[in-house]
Amino acid sequence: MAYGAQKPPAWYYIVAVLLTVWDAIGCYFCYMQFKLGAEAMGPATAYDRALYASMPGWYNVCYALAVGGATLGGICLLVRSAWAKPVFLVSLVAIVVQFGYLFATTDIIAHKGFAMVVPFPAFIVAVAVFALWFAGFAKRKGWIT
Template identity: 30%
Template sequence: MENQKTKIPKWFWAVASFSLLWNLMGVSSFFQQLTMTGEALKALPLAEQELYNSYPLWTFIAFAFAVFGGIIGSIGLLMKKKWAKPAFIISLLAIIPQMIHTLFFTKAKEVYGSGTEIMPILVIVFGIFLLWFSTIGIKKGWLK
């Protein structure tokens, strides 16, 4: 019975693949911020420059944990590994304070206008979803 293979539904692969693409976009955004030159920063409108410079270092570190935890978790899903769940836990634990800071402790809404809160909320919701999804994958025997 232990050697019996658990059939994984096709939609699992679609979710796992979307998860990887989503987190690759996050990594891309992280590296865009990491490699932003002073020249590129000066090309932004003054309000955006001030917003960018107002973020404390810890938010950038949280961003790194969030996106790399998400990538590792997504790869874990695609490899059918249980360690996807702890990676998503790390990612979510980094996402929440980072997004709370963006939503409530910056002038992002003033700079970018209404709708600014949509992406941070989506990031939190998807982080929670991926943690839940990996938990279900373990319970169903899809992740070993």
């Protein structure tokens, strides 16, 4: 366990716990998608089933890397390890690849509509960018080493 030279404020731990819980929830949904496929988010349409079936195998690996990496990054924050930043970076890259592939190579936006498809992935990217920034901020403050 690594400890920084500076003791972080209480709110640091609140943020670290919230990020870790958020990412652990992502791991749960990843597991459910592996287990249930297109039905993971409830009853799937024929379009959803065909879309999921058309995804390459690496897409699920990318999903697991995104949420697993982010969860590990949150744990790194909790134990005050500077590994948080590179792990969050790997997670963010996996998220961008995952959603970039989905939006660039499928007709999901045309089929379901921008407002139905894009906001939640955009929120996920925003949280990942925040986590990466927060790890860098914590490193600069000496809270993680």
